[in-house]
Amino acid sequence: MESGDELITDRAGAVDIRLEDKSLLRVGSNSSYRLEENSSTHQFIHRLISGIVRVLVPKGEKAAAMKLEVRTAEGTIGVRGTEFVVIRNGSATELKGLEGEVTFGPADASFADTAKFVPVRGGFESRVANGAAKPSEPVAFDLPAYLKSLDSPEGPFKALVKRAKAVVKARSNAPAAPTAMVVAPVAAPKPSIKVAAKAEAKVPAAKNDPSMQLYQAALIGHVETMRAALKAGAAINKTQTVNKISPLQAAVLSDNPAAVAFLIDNKAEVNARDALGRTPLMTLASEGGVTTMVVALLDKGADPSLVDSDGMTAQALADESVKNAKDEKTRKMFQEISDALPDVPAAK
Structure with missing residues (x-):
């Protein structure tokens, strides 16, 4: 990962990041x-935008030096050699040693400014x-009960726990004694575009950045704000994140046909692709929405x-969504989207 890269997981995902x-x-x-860089110290900052992260920092020879810095919208955490969990939910940050x-x-x-900090022990x-x-x-x-819940198959790191158990089960030798943290090499799951959109909609847009204002207004389907952003010079097809979500795709995620129609009428690129190679039509097929947006696109x-x-x-994608629907209402929504799509062969 490089400075500025953002990693987003869905409800079935989890990923390990190993530092040098x-x-x-x-x-x-x-x-x-998100991985950031401190412009003054040129040290990395690990920012938790939402959700949960568990951190293990081994003790080094220079115990007095801060080895790692974690930040959220509400908190600042300095780390030497320790293990802890950070949880960001709503407008508060919780730290568990x-x-x-x-x-x-x-x-x-x-x-x-040491007076502003408190020491949190295990x-x-x-x-x-x-x-x-x-x-x-x-x-x-x-602590023992909390550690058990963290490493359980139903916990927030269940994707990694299940992978680790599968690896251990495949070995013929006797398993090693369990540890507090199970470390399993695993590829990062595909990011959830809708999760990313929800997180980005909450970040205040800079007043001098009409393109970002357009993008965030599209995420919540606010047509009047989009209109004002375009008048202020917003680029209608400019993507704003590592996920390369366009304003039109953001409007699709807002499930607002009026917002989609507004952007289309203002010459938004209907076949723009995100980081997964998906167009707004594909996003609608995979994430769901009002069927009239299929026709408009x-x-x-x-x-x-x-x-x-x-x-x-x-x-x-729509047929796969029908198959994987969790309830009848969701299945019906995706079936209507599938029925509205023409049956054409894939482009070569």
Whole structure:
């Protein structure tokens, strides 16, 4: 990963990030994590945008030096050698110490301002809300029970736990003694575009960036704000994230036919592709939405024969969504989308 890269998991995903100093960041399900660089120190900042991350930093020879920095919208965490969990939910950040000690302060605090920080040891937890001057005083929690829940097949890291168990089961030798953290090499799951969109809709857009204002207005289907952004000079097809989501694709995710129609009428590219190689039509087929948007996209030139990075057309994605639907209402929605799509061969 490089500075600026963002990693997003869905409810079935989790991924391990191994750093050069052997530190491990485990990003759990329904989470968004971004790697940033401190412009003054040129050190990396690990930012949890939403969800949960478990961090293991081995102790080094220079115990006094901060080895790793984790930040959220509400909190700042300085790490030497320790293991802990950070959870961001709503407008608060919670920190649970598993081993060693963590320095925990409010958002954007300087580590030199020690009065704003509290030490959180293993078996203790603290919380900081948006705008708070200092995190709460650490209190003890049931560490053994919490560790058991983290590493359970139903926990936030279940994708990695299940993979680790499969690997152990395949070995003929006797299994090694279990450890607090199971480390399993696993490929990152495909990012959930809808999860990414929800996270990005909450980030304030810069007043001098009309293209970002257009993009975020599209994510919530707000036509008047989109109109104002275009008048201010927004680029209608400019993508804003590592997922390469266009404003039109964002409007599809908002499930607002009026927003989709507005962008199409203003010459938005109907076959623009995201990082998964999917067009707005494919996104509609895989994420769901109002069937009238299928007709609107097709009428303006959306190509149903195009395939994504996995070689699937919009029709194939819709049929897969029908098959995987969790309930009858969802199955019916995707079936209507599938029925509205023309049956055409995939483009070569």
